[in-house]
Amino acid sequence: MLYKIYIIIAIIVVFCFTKKLNMRYTFLLLFSIITTVLFAQKITVIKCGALLDVRSGQLNKNVTIVVKDNTIESILPAGATVKVKADTVIDLTDYTILPGLIDCHTHVLLQGDITSEDYDVQLLKTSIPYRTIQGTRSCNIALQNGFTSLRDLGTEGAGYSDVDLKRAIINGVIPGPRMSVATLAINSTGHYPISERDYAWELTLPKGLQEISGPEEARKAVRQQIAHGADWIKIYADRGYYKTDGGYRSSPNFTTEEITAIGDEVQRSRRKLAAHAVTRDGIIAAINAGALSIEHGFGMDDECIALMVQKKIYWCPTIYVNEFVADGRAKAGSSINKYFSETEPGLFKKAMKAGVKIAYGTDIGGYDWNMPETKDFEYMVQFGYSPLQAIQTATINAADLLNQPLTGELKTGNLADIIAVKGDPTKNIEILSQVKFVMKDGVVYKSMK
Numbered sequence: 001m002l003y004k005i006y007i008i009i010a011i012i013v014v015f016c017f018t019k020k021l022n023m024r025y026t027f028l029l030l031f032s033i034i035t036t037v038l039f040a041q042k043i044t045v046i047k048c049g050a051l052l053d054v055r056s057g058q059l060n061k062n063v064t065i066v067v068k069d070n071t072i073e074s075i076l077p078a079g080a081t082v083k084v085k086a087d088t089v090i091d092l093t094d095y096t097i098l099p100g101l102i103d104c105h106t107h108v109l110l111q112g113d114i115t116s117e118d119y120d121v122q123l124l125k126t127s128i129p130y131r132t133i134q135g136t137r138s139c140n141i142a143l144q145n146g147f148t149s150l151r152d153l154g155t156e157g158a159g160y161s162d163v164d165l166k167r168a169i170i171n172g173v174i175p176g177p178r179m180s181v182a183t184l185a186i187n188s189t190g191h192y193p194i195s196e197r198d199y200a201w202e203l204t205l206p207k208g209l210q211e212i213s214g215p216e217e218a219r220k221a222v223r224q225q226i227a228h229g230a231d232w233i234k235i236y237a238d239r240g241y242y243k244t245d246g247g248y249r250s251s252p253n254f255t256t257e258e259i260t261a262i263g264d265e266v267q268r269s270r271r272k273l274a275a276h277a278v279t280r281d282g283i284i285a286a287i288n289a290g291a292l293s294i295e296h297g298f299g300m301d302d303e304c305i306a307l308m309v310q311k312k313i314y315w316c317p318t319i320y321v322n323e324f325v326a327d328g329r330a331k332a333g334s335s336i337n338k339y340f341s342e343t344e345p346g347l348f349k350k351a352m353k354a355g356v357k358i359a360y361g362t363d364i365g366g367y368d369w370n371m372p373e374t375k376d377f378e379y380m381v382q383f384g385y386s387p388l389q390a391i392q393t394a395t396i397n398a399a400d401l402l403n404q405p406l407t408g409e410l411k412t413g414n415l416a417d418i419i420a421v422k423g424d425p426t427k428n429i430e431i432l433s434q435v436k437f438v439m440k441d442g443v444v445y446k447s448m449k
């Protein structure tokens with residue numbers, strides 16, 4: 001770009017001197033030409049085989065998307081002539097085009113933790129800089145998987161590195177999705193790994209989140225995390241899940257004063273609250289404190305379902321991660337994930353019937369980043385959702401939860417976050433695991449023919 005400007009300047013200066021134009025006109029001419037060159041908008045034309053309207057389920061054949069810089073300028077119906085001059089034409093006539101997917105529950109700084117040993121090794125034997133380098137890889141994997149936005153729910157002991165990753169992506173230092181980050185996450189003292197009881201008591205161990213005791217510390221933690229760049233505050237609302245005759249129960253992690261203080265502080269700072277909550281003991285307390293999404297919720301009961309519908313709270317069911325860890329944890333002596341996986345299909349059907357809003361969240365990072373990020377779609381369809389409903393969880397629903405109105409749907413004025421797959425995902429959901437093309441913010445990050 002720069003060399004072009006130098007050439008233009010040289011030509012104009014020579015021209016002006018030979019024509020003996022005065023300096024003011026020379027500068028005006030120079031200024032207008034340089035700004036035109038510098039701020040010229042880049043037009044990309046994408047020829048689509050079919051474009052999925054994720055709201056209606058309609059497949060619009062042979063449409064053309066005109067992208068100006070990072071924005072969808074227009075979507076032209078089949079047969080319409082493109083009137084603008086394209087800098088680039090992308091031929092996706094053999095593909096189905098969808099909006100970029102959104103994963104509302106990831107851990108880019110975690111590399112799988114089936115057992116507590118897996119977790120402890122990452123916090124004790126891997127430096128935060130090294131984990132952040134691994135995090136750059138996770139971000140790129142998510143993008144290559146077709147996820148152009150993530151809500152990353154906690155660095156699990158890696159400090160504020162998620163804010164660094166988010167910044168590096170925005171600044172174009174590394175490729176990655178647009179990120180909403182939660183930084184450290186919050187739990188009450190003594191209820192999160194690394195657990196003191198597993199090590200010599202005289203050691204000071206790193207923790208996977210920020211611990212608080214009392215409403216004042218709760219408030220302070222929220223303020224500190226927001227000061228460091230948290231978009232969301234993540235709390236762990238319950239622990240110690242167990243099966244009863246009627247379902248599941250657990251121990252709430254916070255006193256009412258603590259969780260209320262967190263919710264109040266989050267609201268006053270105009271941030272949003274996400275709650276890891278598995279049974280009614282965590283779910284109801286979290287919703288009352290203002291949580292906008294319930295993470296996991298494997299043991300929720302009818303009252304939780306009714307409350308979530310009434311208050312329009314999203315559920316991120318994270319189905320695959322539970323399946324993934326169930327066997328390993330059972331071998332290590334804990335069968336609870338096995339029980340959850342047995343009751344999950346019935347719970348999903350019940351929530352679906354009641355009209356609980358569901359946003360796509362995988363908890364990838366809790367399982368290996370080399371494993372698929374699209375398995376939850378398949379489980380949702382297996383449990384009763386149509387493929388379109390499953391796709392909506394990662395598009396319009398997720399965009400609504402994250403308050404990203406310019407994503408989640410391909411329409412004029414929205415951001416050019418676009419993916420392509422071969423075949424019709426409303427007929428076969430599994431093809432979402434084979435994303436062939438990824439554009440984020442008008443820039444192509446994957447193009448496999």
Ligand SMILES: [Zn+2]
Nearest residue numbers: 107153363366
């Ligand atoms: Zn998680």
